[in-house]
Amino acid sequence: MSVLVTSLALGSLYCLIAVVLVLHFKVSGFLNIGVLGYIALAPYLVASFTSEHSSIFIFLAVCLGIMFFISLLSFVIDFGLFKPISRLSSAMKVIVSISVLFITLTFIDIIWPSGANLETPVGTKSISIFSIDLLLIDAITLFVAFIVVFGLFFILSKTIMGNRLLAFAQDQQTARAYGVSPLYVKFLISVFTGVMASLAGILLASPGSPRVGVTSVIFYSLIALSPVIIARHSDLLICFISSFLVAFVQIFSSANINSINEGFHGIVSNFGLSTAITLGPTFADRFVPFAIALLALIIIPSRWIRDDANG
Amino acid sequence: MVDYIIIAVSFAGIIVIAGSGLYVLTGLTGQISLAQGAYMAIGASVTSYFARTSTEVTGVLGGQGLVFIAAFAIGVLITALCSAIFGFLTIRLKGASAISASIAVSVIVLYLIERSQFLSGGSRGATSSKYLSIGNLDFADLTIAGHTFDRNTSIMMLIIIMSLVIFYYIRNVSRSPLARSMRTIRERDVEAQTCAISPTKTIVSAHFICGLCAGIAGALYAPLIESFEISSANPWLGTFGLIVSMQILAFVVVGGMRNYWTCAGIILVLAFLSSFMSEFSSSIPFLDSAQGGRISPSQITAILSSLIVITIIQMRAQFLKKHL
Numbered sequence: 001m002s003v004l005v006t007s008l009a010l011g012s013l014y015c016l017i018a019v020v021l022v023l024h025f026k027v028s029g030f031l032n033i034g035v036l037g038y039i040a041l042a043p044y045l046v047a048s049f050t051s052e053h054s055s056i057f058i059f060l061a062v063c064l065g066i067m068f069f070i071s072l073l074s075f076v077i078d079f080g081l082f083k084p085i086s087r088l089s090s091a092m093k094v095i096v097s098i099s100v101l102f103i104t105l106t107f108i109d110i111i112w113p114s115g116a117n118l119e120t121p122v123g124t125k126s127i128s129i130f131s132i133d134l135l136l137i138d139a140i141t142l143f144v145a146f147i148v149v150f151g152l153f154f155i156l157s158k159t160i161m162g163n164r165l166l167a168f169a170q171d172q173q174t175a176r177a178y179g180v181s182p183l184y185v186k187f188l189i190s191v192f193t194g195v196m197a198s199l200a201g202i203l204l205a206s207p208g209s210p211r212v213g214v215t216s217v218i219f220y221s222l223i224a225l226s227p228v229i230i231a232r233h234s235d236l237l238i239c240f241i242s243s244f245l246v247a248f249v250q251i252f253s254s255a256n257i258n259s260i261n262e263g264f265h266g267i268v269s270n271f272g273l274s275t276a277i278t279l280g281p282t283f284a285d286r287f288v289p290f291a292i293a294l295l296a297l298i299i300i301p302s303r304w305i306r307d308d309a310n311g
Numbered sequence: 312m313v314d315y316i317i318i319a320v321s322f323a324g325i326i327v328i329a330g331s332g333l334y335v336l337t338g339l340t341g342q343i344s345l346a347q348g349a350y351m352a353i354g355a356s357v358t359s360y361f362a363r364t365s366t367e368v369t370g371v372l373g374g375q376g377l378v379f380i381a382a383f384a385i386g387v388l389i390t391a392l393c394s395a396i397f398g399f400l401t402i403r404l405k406g407a408s409a410i411s412a413s414i415a416v417s418v419i420v421l422y423l424i425e426r427s428q429f430l431s432g433g434s435r436g437a438t439s440s441k442y443l444s445i446g447n448l449d450f451a452d453l454t455i456a457g458h459t460f461d462r463n464t465s466i467m468m469l470i471i472i473m474s475l476v477i478f479y480y481i482r483n484v485s486r487s488p489l490a491r492s493m494r495t496i497r498e499r500d501v502e503a504q505t506c507a508i509s510p511t512k513t514i515v516s517a518h519f520i521c522g523l524c525a526g527i528a529g530a531l532y533a534p535l536i537e538s539f540e541i542s543s544a545n546p547w548l549g550t551f552g553l554i555v556s557m558q559i560l561a562f563v564v565v566g567g568m569r570n571y572w573t574c575a576g577i578i579l580v581l582a583f584l585s586s587f588m589s590e591f592s593s594s595i596p597f598l599d600s601a602q603g604g605r606i607s608p609s610q611i612t613a614i615l616s617s618l619i620v621i622t623i624i625q626m627r628a629q630f631l632k633k634h635l
């Protein structure tokens with residue numbers, strides 16, 4: 001049961017990150033890896049403005065401020081860096097987004113050379129729901145992620161704002177002809193990015209299993225690329241499902257690492273390598289999610305692949 | 312100053328070799344890859360493993376004690392085969408899917424090397440072989456006409472020779488029928504098949520050449536830095552992390568993917584500048600973190616090379632806007 005609960009909490013975090021990336025991809029037509037930089041930046045900023053003695057209201061106010069700041073940053077970068085190169089190929093845009101990530105990570109490294117310690121008002125308190133002990137931060141994560149993701153699905157499918165956004169994503173020329181302003185769409189995407197990236201970053205860095213602080217955020221963000229890969233960058237529903245699938249397989253293999261290690265040793269001992277290669281405790285984090293993503297790319301039939309060949 | 316230049320030239324040569332492979336894959340075939348750093352890691356660790364002698368082996372690190380040229384050939388071939396297998400598996404992927412797949416394969420490769428402790432040396436890290444014998448010449452301690460060069464200068468010469476060989480080879484590849492097939496696949500893959508061009512053969516060949524160059528770059532990079540650590544703890548950073556792949560890809564894209572001469576020239580200049588800035592900034596006390604400053608040379612390099620890439624891409628967009 002604990003595997004399931006932890007998987008749900010981690011899956012919902014992956015979902016937040018993956019949905020932002022997919023949304024960006026749908027609207028701008030390229031994989032904006034720079035978003036991972038915003039996710040990494042958010043917890044450092046929150047940790048700088050709060051302490052373990054901060055009240056819940058101050059903490060929430062700081063979080064809101066950081067969301068606003070990340071939204072603004074996203075908008076400025078989108079407008080300043082990506083708009084001028086809108087006619088270039090998607091490869092160029094991806095490279096610019098990689099450079100943005102590069103700069104963000106380096107600035108984080110310069111400003112916070114020894115990392116930061118994010119303390120949330122809930123700490124590592126746990127609650128009991130239906131006789132299941134659950135970390136409060138995991139419950140909050142689940143709640144927030146579901147609210148945000150389903151809120152986004154609702155906005156996209158039921159509101160005029162969402163329909164405009166999807167129309168722009170599908171055919172920019174026609175959408176513009178029907179009066180959908182590109183500036184409006186970019187503004188909306190920046191707001192979604194700010195909110196979801198900040199939430200994902202802060203929740204990922206909060207103390208609680210299986211997360212281990214702010215320095216691991218960028219690694220978990222990288223794992224969140226797996227659902228994006230499985231969803232071919234364009235299908236929000238598959239992205240949603242695969243986030244939980246990746247998290248479940250990751251947590252399950254982490255919980256059963258000893259059995260997996262024994263099985264692996266049984267196989268490689270035939271090649272005389274049993275003492276030379278060990279899977280180690282990091283197998284679940286560093287191998288499983290990426291292997292699933294790669295496998296999904298390789299085995300999913302070609303007809304399922306959407307027309308995203310050029311970005 | 313001379314030391315900085317020697318290191319910068321060596322680094323630039325290595326990046327030109329790795330970038331030339333990526334030029335074939337990205338420039339000619341249109342497949343984008345961020346796995347070049349991981350392939351370099353394979354080249355570096357496998358070559359070092361086969362070249363290390365029993366006296367150089369410590370702890371869990373392994374070694375086979377082959378002469379450098381044999382170890383080099385095995386390391387490069389294994390890297391090229393790994394790259395070709397990856398190319399074969401991801402043959403139908405393009406654009407963002409190809410980038411994502413290469414990120415996934417990078418992390419997996421780094422993890423597998425890390426866990427193979429006879430290659431990576433575990434937490435202690437791995438060392439390269441002290442001897443770099445090619446025929447009668449030992450490029451770790453080169454003596455020409457009675458004059459003995461130090462290790463770094465000798466390795467720089469080896470890197471320059473290999474860069475020229477690769478340059479000549481890729482220039483020939485870019486003029487060959489294979490390159491025409493690659494360009495056709497890049498522009499019109501469906502039409503290419505009607506012209507009896509096999510996408511499988513062409514794309515796998517491009518991946519093989521890309522892996523070959525990355526393997527050579529990695530095999531030469533290991534002796535230059537002498538000891539290296541391969542870790543998947545943070546796949547972004549590290550000697551062969553994703554950021555290295557990104558840097559190489561950015562240099563290739565900025566260099567222009569149509570003409571190999573221009574591309575190789577620009578990669579050389581950017582890599583030299585990047586490495587020189589990095590090496591030279593370590594002598595400025597207020598900058599270097601090791602001397603009480605706030606910013607390390609690698610951080611300066613990271614920021615400046617990213618800014619250069621962004622500026623050049625923005626300038627290219629402005630140029631196209633004005634002239635098209």
